[in-house]
Each structure stands twice: as C-alpha cells, then as structure tokens.
Amino acid sequence: MELLAPAGGPEQLDYAIRFGADAVYLGVERFGMRARATNFALSDLPGVVQNAHERGVKVHLACNVVMHQEDIEGLPDFLEQVASAQVDALIIGDMGAALLARQYAPDVDIHVSTQASVSNAEAAKAWQQLGATRVVAAREMSLAELAEMKRKMPAGMELEAFAHGAMCMAYSGRCLISDFLAKGRSGVRGNCAQSCRWQYALVEKWDPDTYHPIEEDGRGTYILNAEDLCMLPHLDDLAAAGVDSIKIEGRNKKAYYVACVVNAYRQVLDGADPAPFLRELDMVSHRPYSTGFYYGPAHQTSEALMYVRKSDWAAEVLSCEPEGDAYRIEFRCRSRFDLDREFELVSPNGPTRSLRMWGLIHIPVSRLETKAFGPTAERLYREAQPYPVEEAEHPGERYYAMVDIPVARGDIIRMLR
Numbered sequence: 001m002e003l004l005a006p007a008g009g010p011e012q013l014d015y016a017i018r019f020g021a022d023a024v025y026l027g028v029e030r031f032g033m034r035a036r037a038t039n040f041a042l043s044d045l046p047g048v049v050q051n052a053h054e055r056g057v058k059v060h061l062a063c064n065v066v067m068h069q070e071d072i073e074g075l076p077d078f079l080e081q082v083a084s085a086q087v088d089a090l091i092i093g094d095m096g097a098a099l100l101a102r103q104y105a106p107d108v109d110i111h112v113s114t115q116a117s118v119s120n121a122e123a124a125k126a127w128q129q130l131g132a133t134r135v136v137a138a139r140e141m142s143l144a145e146l147a148e149m150k151r152k153m154p155a156g157m158e159l160e161a162f163a164h165g166a167m168c169m170a171y172s173g174r175c176l177i178s179d180f181l182a183k184g185r186s187g188v189r190g191n192c193a194q195s196c197r198w199q200y201a202l203v204e205k206w207d208p209d210t211y212h213p214i215e216e217d218g219r220g221t222y223i224l225n226a227e228d229l230c231m232l233p234h235l236d237d238l239a240a241a242g243v244d245s246i247k248i249e250g251r252n253k254k255a256y257y258v259a260c261v262v263n264a265y266r267q268v269l270d271g272a273d274p275a276p277f278l279r280e281l282d283m284v285s286h287r288p289y290s291t292g293f294y295y296g297p298a299h300q301t302s303e304a305l306m307y308v309r310k311s312d313w314a315a316e317v318l319s320c321e322p323e324g325d326a327y328r329i330e331f332r333c334r335s336r337f338d339l340d341r342e343f344e345l346v347s348p349n350g351p352t353r354s355l356r357m358w359g360l361i362h363i364p365v366s367r368l369e370t371k372a373f374g375p376t377a378e379r380l381y382r383e384a385q386p387y388p389v390e391e392a393e394h395p396g397e398r399y400y401a402m403v404d405i406p407v408a409r410g411d412i413i414r415m416l417r
Contacts, residue, residue: 006250020266032062064113121152150242165249338391
C-alpha cells in the first residue's frame, strides 16, 4: 500500500519524505481544505514537485473545497499552472472542477476527495467517467463495506482510505457548524474553526441563564468531539480490503508530528511489529485513539479540546562527528530544554533509541555590522564566540553537544514529558 502523508509546508514536506512517505498531499493558497495551514505558493509548486520527484515521492494537490461560481471561473488558469508544475494528482470533490481538470490538466490524475462521500461502486464508476483514477472513501465506511466496494469498482481504479488522524463529526467532513458559530469560517471552504471540539451544555427554554452541564463532574460535555483514528495495528486488514493507499490526516500539523507518525506507519508497512510503534503515536499531539467506523460505530470522546502528548521536539540534528568514544553534534534548538531530561532519538533508519546528551555549547546568532551607509553599504557578519551553557534556551538557534550514540543530519532528538 502507498503511504500518503500531509505536507502543510516546506518543513513538513521534507520530514514526510525523509521518514518514508511514498506520496504527499498539500495545498496552495486557493481551493484547498486547509486555508489556515502554512500551505505553499502556487508559484513555488514547480520547485516543490521537482524536489519530491527527485526523492522518489509523488505530489497530490488538494483542490477540494465546495466550489462556488467565482471559484469555477478562476479554475482554468489554476489548473494549467498545476499541469505545468507536473503535479501527479488533483484531489477534487466537485464534478464541475473534475470536468475542467480533464480539459485544462489532462495529464494530471484525478483523485476523488472524501468530501464527495463516495461509498458505493456505482458512484466510483460515475467518477471514473469524469476521468477519476482513484476515490478517497467516505470515512464512515466499515472495512467490510470498503472491501465490497473495491470488489465492484472498475478494474484499475484505486481506493484510498484514511488510516490515522483527526476525525470530523460531520459526514465526510461536510459541516456547517463552524460557518454558523464562528461567523463565516466555513468548514467546507477550508476554514474550519473546529467548533465540534468546543465545550457544550444544555440550556432550558424558560431558564436560559442557568448552565446545565451534561456530565456529572461539572466539566460540561464534548458531545460532538470525535476520537482520533489509529489503524496502525490493522494495516493488514486494510490491505486485505483492497485499499491501495492509506492516508494520514494532518490538518495544521507540525513537522514533528508528521515525522513521528509517518515513521511509525512506514516501519509497520515494512514488516515491523506494530506494538512498539503504538508508543510513538502517543508521543505526538492527539486525542484518544479509536478505529473509527472500520469495525463498528465510531465513538465520541469526553476529553477537552486540548491535545495530549508525551514528548516535545528538543533538537533538529544538523551534523554529527565522532569524537573519542562519543559524538559531537551540531543542532538547531526546537524547544527550550536543560540536560536534566530524558532524551530519545527518532530516526528513519530504525526504532527509537535512548540518547544521553552533555557538554552543551551555544553558538550565538551572527551579529550584523556595517562599514558604510547607503545602498552600497558592505555588510559583514561576525560570529560571536560559542560558550558553554546549562540549557538550550533559544529555539531556532544553533548549539553543539556531545551524545553517546551516532546520529544523522535530519534526525530528531526529543525529550519526554
């Protein structure tokens, strides 16, 4: 099965590829369901696609908002630029957009978005007649339903299914609650306020000023708040159902999340035991996990909006050189930390390992000096002298340290909470 990972920005793209994604999906400033994500500029798309292709990874571009007339009128030019950038697939949920894609981007595959709620083979056949080569199944389908639909789908048409990440309480994510409660922030236009995660209570008609929490503990209830999906232990079942591509949901997720989750699914797809990698999924921000609708009705969680995670990204490894019986590394600080912590190394080359760190040295930010004024001023950058410190307290800045195991550029050093 293909492992399809989110790439909300350049850093997420790099880590998705580094940790084993076969393909990535991303958005640009228009037409995608992640309007508040970092996204990419349309003008940067050719370079983004070239970078991914050179590393053996396909690029799927989201074009799956609910299309209004003004969107349709702007699509032809957009599609021509997408085709010129050599994007591998467009994720589309609108029939009109699909017809235009066939006309203005004929060499780009069409993947039918989950927004289209494809949940039967006849719908898949209809989309194939519009030029689609893959459908992203409605999230409400069971494994048995997926298998039956795939069996009856046209030969050669691919099936993609979500395997991990946040779930929406609305059918295939088509929700109007955000639009109503968040004053125009439309979920189906890519600007969801996640109103289903808010805390709700009952109000009685004749006593509107009285708060009636549903939960007995007085916190209120999160009756619309879906649990996160996790199918890591069940990838064989997805494969047996005929799923061609598993998708990791990643709305507004950072590179650390992408790296850890992609790494876990990559390792298990390649034959590793899922059990130790379930721990990896607890290290990143998440709500309580479940298997969604795959084995029966999905469950809601009474947990609050706040995510749970058991670690933080401490350092991004920039280089590593042996020094005696240890290793000297240069790293970029990602979160403030001292050395009185428990550290682990996350690498695409194997399982997570414990790591010991000492001898922390800060590399100060370059200081700017000018020898002259005006448009021809010569700018000189002078490095201040590195100096020992007890903690890395400047996220984004560089440090040296000693570690007890070899690491590689791009590896992640995390600290446990």
